[in-house]
Amino acid sequence: MGLQIIPYNTKFDIVGKKNIIFSILIAVAVLCLGSIFIQGFNYGIDFKGGLLLEIRTHESITDIAKLRADLSSVVMGEVTLQEFGSPNDILIRVERQPGGDEEQLTALAKIKDKLGTSVDYRRVETVGPKVSADLIRNGIYAVLWALVAMLAYIWFRFEWQFGVCSFITLAHDSLIVLGLFALFQLEFNETTIIAVLITVTYSINDTVVIYDRIRENLRKFKKLPLGELINLSINETLSRTILTSTTTLLSLLGLYFFGGPVIAAFSLPIIVGITAGTISSITVSAPLLLHTGLRAEKRSED
């Protein structure tokens, strides 16, 4: 016998507490939005352009400040050095050089000159202004289209009310992930867009399962008040929602702790996003339906 991890006959009154829940979530959303507008994003090389080198030295670098000064003397703008995993591994970031794509490559040559041949270049990236502008545009398109496509799909499979409520939920989830990046000034790269999209796809998954149950119960219990029906549906699917989020989070935690620095940076926002997505699917997407006049319309159709 398997363990009943989540009891099956839960009776959480999510709908009854929706005003408190909505207030908290709106406050978080406002915080995220404020942080995005006030602090802004810490754009990484993909979006800002510039240079990035990951080097490994044969002996640990003791004088980071000197290395930074050496490198700063040959290029324009800010140079940041960061230990990356071990004292022998250093990540060098150089701000985008003024000028066009050519200038970036010239700066790279100068830096390599300065570092010499004794270091091992593990990774070298230069991104010019043109590419980074394209990436930003494509990233925004991808997220917007994902939201619209899902709105359309849910509308098509359910009713328009479901589509609108899922859209609001997804927008909220995306905002939380973006807010995480702004609040903690995490490096905002192309993988951030992936994280937002995964969050959106995962959250819609949970939402669809709950909506599916609401649709089923709407046919089954014609007389039950909508609020109670939504509560019932949430509770009936609660075990599944939590279990699948747990399995996905377990695999993400595996990636976060054992996948090395690059994969870890990629998994963190997804972990936050999926957690936010699961919570909002349960507490936002379904209770929101109450405000759309779902049942009233149904009844007049019957």
Place this chain on the structure above:
Amino acid sequence: MIHIPLWKTILVIGVCLLGIIFVSPNFFTKKQLESFPGWFPKNTLVLGLDLQGGAHLLLEVDFEAALQEQMNTLSDAIRTTLRKERIGYTGLSAKKDFVTLILRDPADVKKATDLITQTDQTLQIASTPDGQLTFTLNEATIRERRKSALAQSIEIIRRRVDETGTAEPFIQQQGDDRILVQLPGLQDPTRIKSLLGQTAKLQFRFVDTSVAADPTKPTPGNDVLAEEHNGQINYYAVKKQVIVSGESLVDAQPSFDEYNRPIVSFKFDSLGGKKFGDATKNNVGKLFAIILDDKVISAPRINSPILGGTGQISGSFTVQEAQDLALLMRAGALPAPLKVLEERTVGPGLGADSILAGERATIIAILLVMAFMFIAYSFFGAIANIAVIFNLILLFAALSVAQATLTLPGIAGIALTIGMAVDANVLINERIKEELRLGRKMLSAIDAGYNRAMTTIIDSNLTTLIGVGLLYHFGTGPTRGFAVTTAIGIIVSMFTAITLTKQIIAWWLRLTRSTHLPL
């Protein structure tokens, strides 16, 4: 008893066996694979540059420069035509995308337009009453030229890269004006960049010794071009008329002259050889210039007619320079200059580390998920875990067969897929439990569980595929790797998590005739 038609059972077994066969090449070395019989699949996983190491260059074709070049040529052609017909004009100049001039006598407009149209019928000509003419290329021509310039650029890049002996380069068009060049295993792309950074337009032209070669004041009909030797710069006034150009070359090879200095020897095709022979025959004693991308490589004196269609260039090269020049001459000229927009290199050390970390993280992720499923559903969890293993086998088999590229985010995609793949089993199992609680008999509970969970599974997987599809559409290399593994993983999970698990349960019931569900 759960009834599953025989064809379905055969299909399930068949798919699983095929998966095992197609994933198996990954467990052998290349040498072992070669010794296997021909029917055995040989395709193994393709690793992205971020995993196997190598250089990635994103190039942009500079059409503006190519258009400007065409405008210069056009303005030269117009000058020649008008001079020949003695039509007076002033202010002839080639702009970014048009050529303009003012006729001295506005009455000549008709005559001039007719003459110039004869040389190029696609030209668009606008005129004003005071005799100003403006020549532009029409939209269709420009679009056509851009398209062919891009295709030709890819071809020339491929030839140049192949000539350097780089293993398995990947060259692909990106968007309207970009070309992606991936060079697996290459550590330092400096040489490739310098090879691709040259248009390599080769020309043989006469030197005009009758005028002074002053770079600030070129005389009409001449260009003043520089020759650089050990930091010393000489200028030559070179006639605009081209004797023979690089297109007439059939071969070029690096070699050494009698003093053991590196040279490049070349061979023209028959027409080019004849043109060159005639020109040198009539101009013995004069200088001609060998010009690469508007720089004089060498300007030898014609001592005797060069008739065999072969010749050599000696320009105080290093061995490497002679090799590269010969390579560029063989591969041909680019139709437009290329700019490097983005350059990324990953060393083999980092790639190997990433594979190791990715493998370890994925295995741990899978074990965590499997342990959790077993705790939550015991026997049914174990069945779901078998489905997870086959999901992985089929996923890797599909990636190997399709030769899709596995990237670092792709590895994350695999781990994530595993987490999401058991979703279907959770949905089914939860539903079966629920039906049992409602008092259904075991078999009908299983049936209802699978049937009712089906719509939910399809809805949730389709929405996920929509998101992944958009990711593929808008993403670049590594992101696409993620989208591909996730999409394949989801599609495969529909088979393993539903069809395969139901089959296993049917077998189990037939075997044990159990009336009680260990759920």
